[in-house]
Amino acid sequence: MTDNTPNLLSDQQMADYRQKGHLTTNRIFDSQTIDTAIRESEDWQQAFLADIDQAEETYFLEQEVAEPTLRKLDQPVYERAHFRRMASHPVLVGCVEQLIGIGVSVYFSQIFCKAPNGSAAKPVHQDNFYFDPDNKDGLITAWVALDDATVDNGCLFFAEGTHLGPVYPHVATADQPFNLQMPPDIAQQYPMSPAPVDSGSVSFHHGSIFHQSSANQSPNWRRAVAFHYLHHQARCVAPNLTYDPSKIVKITDPS
Numbered sequence: 462m463t464d465n466t467p468n469l470l471s472d473q474q475m476a477d478y479r480q481k482g483h484l485t486t487n488r489i490f491d492s493q494t495i496d497t498a499i500r501e502s503e504d505w506q507q508a509f510l511a512d513i514d515q516a517e518e519t520y521f522l523e524q525e526v527a528e529p530t531l532r533k534l535d536q537p538v539y540e541r542a543h544f545r546r547m548a549s550h551p552v553l554v555g556c557v558e559q560l561i562g563i564g565v566s567v568y569f570s571q572i573f574c575k576a577p578n579g580s581a582a583k584p585v586h587q588d589n590f591y592f593d594p595d596n597k598d599g600l601i602t603a604w605v606a607l608d609d610a611t612v613d614n615g616c617l618f619f620a621e622g623t624h625l626g627p628v629y630p631h632v633a634t635a636d637q638p639f640n641l642q643m644p645p646d647i648a649q650q651y652p653m654s655p656a657p658v659d660s661g662s663v664s665f666h667h668g669s670i671f672h673q674s675s676a677n678q679s680p681n682w683r684r685a686v687a688f689h690y691l692h693h694q695a696r697c698v699a700p701n702l703t704y705d706p707s708k709i710v711k712i713t714d715p716s
């Protein structure tokens with residue numbers, strides 16, 4: 462995208478994002494792209510599970526379902542060409558650049574795999590606490606639904622408007638030190654609204670918005686891939702988990 466590229470998001474969509482802190486678009490990815498993404502993530506999960514070591518189990522394994530399944534896979538954009546192509550999709554990137562400015566990288570990416578029948582909720586958190594960008598408006602997550610995400614199977618919920626406030630220190634339980642979360646006394650002050658997303662469509666969210674996902678109570682998978690884009694002028698100063706800077710993937714140049 463350049464300064465002369467026509468806008469993809471309407472003035473109303475831009476105003477909604479500024480006011481609420483998140484925005485769901487219509488379908489951006491066709492079903493072939495989504496099917497390939499699901500197949501690739503399934504193959505990757507199988508290979509990963511076959512070779513998982515004990516140190517990785519606590520971080521990667523879903524604790525709430527009987528079958529050993531992975532709750533997530535890290536760095537699909539760095540590791541797999543198909544996800545790199547998805548993160549470079551011109552419409553997706555055009556929307557990202559309209560929202561945070563031209564010239565972006567994927568700072569981190571992850572595939573969330575919520576297995577059927579009980580896989581865990583993700584507690585309330587702010588992505589900006591995890592990544593700590595020096596410009597709080599310079600980080601946006603594009604969350605691409607691989608399956609339809611519904612209230613029953615564990616869609617995202619947002620506390621609209623919280624992106625305009627501070628980033629709070631998060632806490633974690635001893636058994637899940639990686640699951641950083643908002644202290645409950647703060648989280649409970651803000652009502653959460655569900656944001657169902659159809660497969661192939663995208664939820665964009667500001668790095669500071671409070672959000673969570675519910676447990677998967679359905680008999681079906683709820684998979685999604687999240688691309689965490691960083692504007693080229695922003696730096697993640699002191700992230701609260703470890704992210705390998707050599708795995709940042711530049712998507713577009715500033716122009």
Ligand SMILES: O=C(O)CCC(=O)C(=O)O
Pocket residue numbers: 573583588602604672673674685687
């Ligand atoms: O997909 C999920 O369950 C959580 C996603 C999330 O928190 C994020 O993309 O920032």
